Amino acid sequence: MKKRDLWTGVVMVLFAALCLLVALVYETPMSSVLCGFTGGVGVPGAIQIGRYIKWSKPENAVEYQERLEQQRIDLRDERKEMLRNKAGRYAYLFSLLANAVILFILALLDTLGVIPESRWLILSLAVWLLAQYFAGILIYRLLCRKY
Numbered sequence: 158m159k160k161r162d163l164w165t166g167v168v169m170v171l172f173a174a175l176c177l178l179v180a181l182v183y184e185t186p187m188s189s190v191l192c193g194f195t196g197g198v199g200v201p202g203a204i205q206i207g208r209y210i211k212w213s214k215p216e217n218a219v220e221y222q223e224r225l226e227q228q229r230i231d232l233r234d235e236r237k238e239m240l241r242n243k244a245g246r247y248a249y250l251f252s253l254l255a256n257a258v259i260l261f262i263l264a265l266l267d268t269l270g271v272i273p274e275s276r277w278l279i280l281s282l283a284v285w286l287l288a289q290y291f292a293g294i295l296i297y298r299l300l301c302r303k304y
Contacts, residue, residue, distance in 0.1 A: 158221070163209040169202025249293060256286045 173195045180191035212221045231237055260282045266272045267279060 158209050158212045162205060166202045166205030166209060169198050170206065173199025173202060249289075253286065253289055253293075256282065256289065260286060 176191040176198070177195040180188040180195065211217060260279065263272065263275060263279050263282065267275045
């Protein structure tokens with residue numbers, strides 16, 4: 158593995174430790190967010206350091222090279238590339254549908270008076286839904302021109 162991977166993991170763990178230290182020393186409204194950063198950045202950093210240590214051992218060098226070769230093959234495999242594209246499309250459609258359903262439910266609850274003062278939430282979700290839709294169309298057209 159590359160030394161850059163090790164240093165990235167070390168920086169992530171140090172950042173997580175700094176966030177935890179600040180969250181414990183200073184009592185602010187951001188303490189819970191800093192604790193979230195501690196787990197969200199520290200755990201992947203520790204995993205990255207562990208992977209570096211595991212794959213840097215001489216007895217694992219052959220297996221590591223085989224894994225790299227398999228990754229290169231998988232990235233160039235046309236069938237897997239098509240499946241990744243389909244998965245991305247389905248995730249995009251699911252996201253659009255979920256946003257539309259959530260928007261409908263929020264608008265209904267606002268109309269019934271269950272959730273008072275939710276106009277800005279509904280408006281921002283509607284803008285996000287439109288932004289996703291038009292971004293999909295724009296990206297598709299740009300890709301059509303490119304290829």
